[in-house]
Amino acid sequence: MKKTPNQKAWFMVLPVLLLVAFSAIIPLMTVVNYSVQDTFGNNEFFWVGLEWFEEILHSERIHDALGRQALFTLIILSIEIPLGIFVALHMPKKNGLWSSLCLVLVALPLLIPWNVVGTIWQIFGRIDIGLLGYTLDKMGFDYNYTQDSFAAWATIIIMDVWHWTSLVVLLSYAGLKSIPDAYYQAAKIDQASRWSIFRYIELPKMKGVLLIAVLLRFMDSFMIYTEPFVVTGGGPGNATTFLSIDLVKMAIGQFDLGPAAAFSLIYFLVILLISWVFYTIMVHSDKEAG
Amino acid sequence: MKFNKSALVMILYILFLMLPIYWLINMSLKTNQEILSTFSLWPNQLTLDNYMVIFTDPSWYGGYINSITYVIMNTVISLSVALPAAYAFSRYTFMGDKHLFFWLLTNRMAPPAVFALPFFQLYSSVGLFDTHIAVALAHTLFNVPLAVWILEGFMRGVPKEIDETAYIDGYGFFTFFRKIFMPLIASGIGVAAFFCFMFSWVELLLSRTLTSVDAKSIAATMTRTASASGLDWGVLAAAGVLTIIPGALVIYFVRNHIAKGFALGRV
Incomplete structure (x- = not known):
């Protein structure tokens, strides 16, 4: 659609601008302020320049957390995206009771408060009272997510797959539903195989929504806090301490305001940079599609 | 045949989603004593006490x-x-x-x-x-x-x-x-x-x-x-x-x- 130039449209955007400025810019400025100062208490601050940034960039602890975070995000993206597409291809296409039921049940995990997701899996994975833990234990696996870091990782990854694959399913399903029947009929006349229908009709049509899915899953998994906090509390040791958990520990637990602020800014910039790349690709593919 | 396969995939996926939720509901209907002493797939002594507390x-x-x-x-x-x-x-x-x-x-x-x-x-x-x-x-x-x-x-x-x-x-x-x-x-x-x-x-x-x-x-x-x-x-x-x-x-x-x-x- 062609848009009309109209500078007065700014007045319509103004409320959003003021509100978001209040809840984003003021706090962000506080963070910037802390990141270049040190304090001995009593509200006396002095300028330290970029010292905290250097400390954070060279900190072993942050590197480890970043490594774990990147690995986690990579693993869950490579499970959730293909699995989500696969399930979406099998969603019922005709409207009816069965398809409504599928939609509601598939969407349900997304609406559960994140700490409850944590609680659910905390209970489900325990070897004394949880179905999963109990079964694995009885089958002879050495499974205990509070002590074994491999088990802790496995639990958190399965939890995230359980929690968020539905998002990918729903997005892909929306993409699939927008494909007109004529495309499939044409493919049938050409005697296209199931694979080439997927590769040349369904996948290109889903490209837009899949990009949104990857973008959302990337952002949210990179900021994950609540679920691992409830299930493992970042342990055993530091095995599941992801970036947000580390940050909250540093800022609110130890009250190291300077390093925490510098850490925050770097963290935010990393997310911003990668998201910007996705966003640019998305806008371009939007334009190509017209 | 094709419909059956799709339905099977959906049923398996939904089962995977619902199992942990079922387990939560199961826990909520048991007494604490039962939770900690016996392991069962459904509550033996159904109780609504936990909800009453809330x-x-x-x-x-x-x-x-x-x-x-x-x-x-x-x-x-x-x-x-x-x-x-x-x-x-x-x-x-x-x-x-x-x-x-x-x-x-x-x-x-x-x-x-x-x-x-x-x-x-x-x-x-x-x-x-x-x-x-x-x-x-x-x-x-x-x-x-x-x-x-x-x-x-x-x-x-x-x-x-x-x-x-x-x-x-x-x-x-x-x-x-x-x-x-x-x-x-x-x-x-x-x-x-x-x-x-x-x-x-x-x-x-x-x-x-x-x-x-x-x-x-x-x-x-x-x-x-x-x-x-x-x-x-x-x-x-x-x-x-x-x-x-x-x-x-x-x-x-x-x-x-x-x-x-x-x-x-x-x-």
């Missing part, structure tokens, strides 16, 4: 009331500022519009962990700490950009000729917006409201940081109880089950638009 103790049911209060406040605030903005983005070009749009989105990308401490200080200094409105405002940080994004997607689908015809027929902007435009994008507004509700409802970190007693959210109540008084598994499970119910109800109402909504109106 419905009679103000520190528990108060949590639900507080959560619902700030979630509704947040939804109303987010939608009322996002509607005109989304209209502007979908209809007009103006100086800096693309940058502004991306800047709004960056707030959706901001880790709440980054904002927890500054929010705490900001709202304490203006005397809003431990009020519903503080949490509602804090949640606008990620809900307003999302609402703008979703609504813009839906509004783009409405042809501009409709606006022009309405103006020719003598409608003023506000009458046009209320009487003609809003009904046209009603499903978009519903979906945006659903998302504001959802993200405000599921969030823990900010709501826990910004409240202590008077406006304490149910999520905060659950995590604090878990750490304070040992673990009362039955009550914790019951509280969890009760937090799922509002979500399930909301999904049911928007089920036909949900897929398009998750695609942010961009299909």
Whole structure:
């Protein structure tokens, strides 16, 4: 659609601008302020320049957390995206009771408060009272997510797959539903195989929504806090301490305001940079599609 | 044959999704003694005591009331500022519009962990700490950009000729917006409201940081109880089950638009 130039449209955007400025810019400025100062208490601050940034960039602890975070995000993206597409291809296409039921049940995990997701899996994975833990234990696996870091990782990854694959399913399903029947009929006349229908009709049509899915899953998994906090509390040791958990520990637990602020800014910039790349690709593919 | 295979995949996937939830419900209907002493797939002595604890103790049911209060406040605030903005983005070009749009989105990308401490200080200094409105405002940080994004997607689908015809027929902007435009994008507004509700409802970190007693959210109540008084598994499970119910109800109402909504109106 062609848009009309109209500078007065700014007045319509103004409320959003003021509100978001209040809840984003003021706090962000506080963070910037802390990141270049040190304090001995009593509200006396002095300028330290970029010292905290250097400390954070060279900190072993942050590197480890970043490594774990990147690995986690990579693993869950490579499970959730293909699995989500696969399930979406099998969603019922005709409207009816069965398809409504599928939609509601598939969407349900997304609406559960994140700490409850944590609680659910905390209970489900325990070897004394949880179905999963109990079964694995009885089958002879050495499974205990509070002590074994491999088990802790496995639990958190399965939890995230359980929690968020539905998002990918729903997005892909929306993409699939927008494909007109004529495309499939044409493919049938050409005697296209199931694979080439997927590769040349369904996948290109889903490209837009899949990009949104990857973008959302990337952002949210990179900021994950609540679920691992409830299930493992970042342990055993530091095995599941992801970036947000580390940050909250540093800022609110130890009250190291300077390093925490510098850490925050770097963290935010990393997310911003990668998201910007996705966003640019998305806008371009939007334009190509017209 | 093909239908059967699809149905099988769906049944397996849904089974995978429902099993942990079933287990939570199972726990919530058992006594603590039974939870810890015997392992069974269903409650042997069915009890509603855990739910009674929640419905009679103000520190528990108060949590639900507080959560619902700030979630509704947040939804109303987010939608009322996002509607005109989304209209502007979908209809007009103006100086800096693309940058502004991306800047709004960056707030959706901001880790709440980054904002927890500054929010705490900001709202304490203006005397809003431990009020519903503080949490509602804090949640606008990620809900307003999302609402703008979703609504813009839906509004783009409405042809501009409709606006022009309405103006020719003598409608003023506000009458046009209320009487003609809003009904046209009603499903978009519903979906945006659903998302504001959802993200405000599921969030823990900010709501826990910004409240202590008077406006304490149910999520905060659950995590604090878990750490304070040992673990009362039955009550914790019951509280969890009760937090799922509002979500399930909301999904049911928007089920036909949900897929398009998750695609942010961009299909």
